[in-house]
Amino acid sequence: MVRGKTEVRRIENAASRQVTFSKRRNGLLKKAYELSVLCDAEVALIVFSSRGKLWEFCSSSSIEKTMDRYLMQTKDVNTKHSAMTQEMKDLMSEATNMTKKIELIEAHKRKLLGETLETCSAAELHELGNQLEESLRQIRKRKQCLLAEQIAELREKEKSLLKENKLLHEKFKGGNMLRLNAAEVQSMEVNTQLMIGRPATL
Incomplete structure (x- = not known):
């Protein structure tokens, strides 16, 4: 007889929920132990029941040691991620600045060619004239x-x-x-x- 699949959702009956919790908790602890032995992996498992009771498993000498290693690893990853994020922000900012500079240079070039002069003031036209005279020299x-x-x-x-x-x-x-x-x-x-x-x- 084929065993039917259990629908994964919260069990409403408290007694059934407690029985299922005990069975699955023991199975989870067993799988964690098997993973640590078979694959020589450092495994730490922490389980809190709905009532706040703690169960834990650790393949190393202490779960605190594994937690410290985890925190150190995530700190390094976060630091690298932050550094990459900052570098991306700097590159984006530099690209934006370069785009603005290119736009200013293109606008100045058009003015030197005699285009879009209607927006120039008398002082700007005088400055353009001086620049053209210097260029001619x-x-x-x-x-x-x-x-x-x-x-x-x-x-x-x-x-x-x-x-x-x-x-x-x-x-x-x-x-x-x-x-x-x-x-x-x-x-x-x-x-x-x-x-x-x-x-x-x-």
């Missing part, structure tokens, strides 16, 4: 530096080309001299050949 200064660097590079390149041109010119002149000398020698050889021969008869 910096741009011109940077432009002059770049031009000066380019001019210096071109001058160095010009010197290098002039030097190379001079070397080529000297080389070219030396080549002509050699060719002229060779022509003169050849001419002398021809004259010599004409002079050596059978004397002409008169």
Whole structure:
């Protein structure tokens, strides 16, 4: 015969409730003991009856020791949780501040581009004008530096080309001299050949 499932709800009859409490309490204490032995676990069990009577089981030397360990463990967990919560709050606050800064920078950028100027006061417009003038000065200064660097590079390149041109010119002149000398020698050889021969008869 299959045993039916007991509906889990408060037993109204006091006698039946007390009998069920005794049986289930003993079974719970037994299971706690078996868990501590089989799994080498530290188990502490505290049960108060509806009348306030205490039953307890502890696998260690004392339930106070286990409770201290529990409190220490939960304290560490709560401390870590609090630290993580605080870190999350700090990150959220930093993200909010960064978002506000980005919005301010974007608004300032739009004003520098000449947009949304209708909301600006005379003082703000004057400040924007000063900032633009300073920016133009910096741009011109940077432009002059770049031009000066380019001019210096071109001058160095010009010197290098002039030097190379001079070397080529000297080389070219030396080549002509050699060719002229060779022509003169050849001419002398021809004259010599004409002079050596059978004397002409008169």
